[in-house]
Amino acid sequence: MSLEVAVAAPFKTRAQDRLGEGEFVVALSLEREWFSPDQAKRLVDVAVGRGLLASEDGDLVPQFDPAEVTVPEGFAPDESVLREQSTFESALDAIVAAGVEKQRAVAAINERQRALAVTIEAAAVLYAREQGAAVDRLAADVREELAAAAGDDGGTATGSNDADDSEAA
DSSP, X not given: OHHHHHHHHHHHHHTOXXXXXXXXXXXXXXXXXXXXXXXXXXXXXXXXXXXXXXXXXXXXXXXXXXXXOOOOTTOOOOGGGGSOOOHHHHHHHHHHHTTOOHHHHHHHHHHHHHHHTOOHHHHHHHHHHHTTOOOHHHHHHHHHHHHHHHHHHTTOOOOOOOGGGSTTO
C-alpha cells in the first residue's frame, strides 16, 4: 500500500518512532520531494483518518511498525494517496486483504445491508469482522455515525446506497 510506504519513509529515514508534524511534512515535501507542504499536511490527515498515524503530545506516532515496511528504490507515491477513503472503502480493503475476493465481498455486504436494514458501512464492518479483518477503528466510526443518525432522525439509521453504487465496487 503506497500510503503506508509514504507514511513509513520519514520514520525509517530518521530511525525514530515519533516525529513532530513539521518534521514529518519537511521529510515528505522538501527532503523526498514527494508532495508540496500542503499535500504533506493532507497526507497526515488521511493517515490519521486511516489509523496509520496517531497524534500524541504534538508528535505523530505510527500505529504500525515502519521498520517492517519496504520503501522500494525510486518509489514515489501517487497523489491518489491523498484521497480519503470512505468507511465502506476502508472496510472493503480490509476484507480483500483478509483474502476474500472483492466481488464476493461486495455481494455479501449488500446482502447483509438488505437483510439487517442497516447502512452499507455497518454491513461492511459486520462482514469484515466475520472474515477476521481488523476493523476496530472503522467499527467505532460506524457506531458514532449510527448514534448521530439516530439522534438526528428519530432512530432511523439505515442507508439506501448499495455497495454496487460505490466507486469502490
